[in-house]
Each structure stands twice: as structure tokens, then as C-alpha cells.
């Protein structure tokens with residue numbers, strides 16, 4: 001069951017109610033959703049990995065059951081919220097932070113500001129580069145339109161690009177789940193995040209400076225953050241491991257849940273051992 005708590009954040013407005021699920025014990029692993037989705041996109045990974053790790057899956061500000069803060073939700077503000085959530089949960093040791101797409105942008109912001117808190121990073125189907133001027137313009141159009149008419153048009157425009165062909169053919173229930181997630185996203189939260197993504201800085205320079213083990217994971221047929229681009233990104237990160245998930249597009253955690261869970265589990269075991277934590281098997 002989700003909890004919803006008021007936490008202190010260094011971002012405006014200083015306090016925010018965040019919804020999250022917190023399952024299992026052990027090394028804390030925070031998994032952050034993409035745009036315009038919510039924490040339930042990580043459901044399969046949370047349910048499986050919690051036998052070995054403490055998996056915390058939050059709804060970012062403006063999404064799922066978390067509080068909507070109108071205006072511009074920067075990636076830095078979202079990262080501040082997550083740091084506040086860690087404080088609330090008493091996580092004073094290091095955590096592993098994973099993010100898909102927009103969740104990856106948030107992970108970059110977190111790494112920039114809170115690098116001492118990171119035991120590892122998982123970058124899924126994401127990009128270090130900022131938006132082009134055209135992409136920024138499109139974000140403004142999306143923000144304005146979603147406020148006016150709700151997220152239906154985003155579902156229509158994005159879904160064909162989110163999943164690969166075999167997911168459409170073999171897993172219509174996954175497509176339907178994604179559609180429901182997008183349709184239930186709070187319009188003002190979606191608008192704020194779109195404007196926040198438009199403002200995100202270039203994280204390319206951050207990559208060679210990342211000092212923790214980093215798993216770079218991408219769907220074989222991701223059209224939004226393609227494998228070639230993610231592999232190039234992985235090559236510039238000192239302690240990186242690059243994994244391609246077959247038969248997946250931009251949303252491997254939902255399209256190929258078992259494969260993603262397994263890739264994350266194997267990598268986490270290495271990180272955990274190298275970090276010198278007590279290793280606990282069930």
C-alpha cells in the first residue's frame with residue numbers, strides 16, 4: 001500500500017506531500033518513474049527485488065498520488081524532494097537511485113547535488129543532453145494544451161513511440177496500463193514537469209565525474225533514447241555497465257519486467273558486495 005507523507009524539501013514550497021511505496025529491507029534502492037507516468041511503472045521490479053533489497057518507489061511531485069505544485073517543476077526540485085524523502089525515512093547511509101527517462105534527468109540532478117548519498121545509479125532509457133530549442137517549444141505547447149484539455153492527446157502522441165512492436169502485439173495489457181497511467185496524470189502536474197524538463201541543464205559534463213557504479217540500461221528498440229546513444233553515454237561514465245534489454249522500447253521495466261528485474265538484481269549484488277555491505281540471501 002502507498003503511504004502519503006508530508007516531507008521537508010529544500011525546493012519551493014518547502015514542504016510537500018509525497019506518495020510512495022517502501023518494500024523490503026537491505027540496501028535502499030529508489031526507483032523513479034518517467035513522464036507522464038507514476039510509481040506503478042516499477043511495480044514488477046518492486047515486488048521482485050524486495051526479497052533482497054529495500055525498494056522505494058515514489059510518485060514525483062505532480063504525478064500519481066503526490067501533491068501537485070503548479071508552475072515549473074524543475075528536475076532539481078524533484079531531486080530535492082527525493083532527498084527530503086530519504087531524510088524522512090531515516091536513510092542516512094548511501095542509496096542506489098534509478099530513474100527512467102525523466103526519472104533519469106532527476107537522477108542527474110540528484111547526482112549533481114547529493115553525490116555523497118549515492119552508492120550507485122541506474123540510468124534507464126534516458127539522455128544527458130538538454131532539450132533542443134524545438135523540443136523546448138514543444139514542451140510549452142504540451143503544457144498549455146494539457147492544462148486546457150487534459151492528458152488524452154499526450155497518450156495518443158506518445159504511446160506509439162513508447163513501446164516496441166512486440167509489446168503492441170503480445171502485451172496489449174501493458175499498453176492499456178500505460179494509457180490509464182497517462183490519462184489519470186494530473187494536468188497541472190504534467191504541465192509543470194514538461195516546463196521543468198525544458199529548463200534542465202546539459203548533464204554531459206557530469207558523466208565522466210560520476211564516482212559511483214552505474215548501470216546503463218536501454219530497450220533494444222527504444223526510439224526516444226536509442227541504444228547507440230545510451231552506449232555512448234555509458235562509455236563516458238567511469239564505472240558503468242551497459243545492458244540492452246531485448247524486445248523492449250522506451251519502457252523496458254513494463255515491457256520486459258523479468259529481464260529488467262534480473263539485470264538490476266545482478267548488478268545490485270555486485271554493488272552491494274563492493275560497497276562492503278553484509279550480503280543477505282533468502
Ligand SMILES: O=C(O)C[C@@H](O)C(=O)O
Pocket residue numbers: 033034035036100101102103197224250
Ligand atoms: O519527454 C522526455 O524527455 C522524457 C519522456 O520521454 C519520459 O519517458 O520520461
Ligand SMILES: [Mg+2]
Pocket residue numbers: 170171255
Ligand atoms: Mg513477453
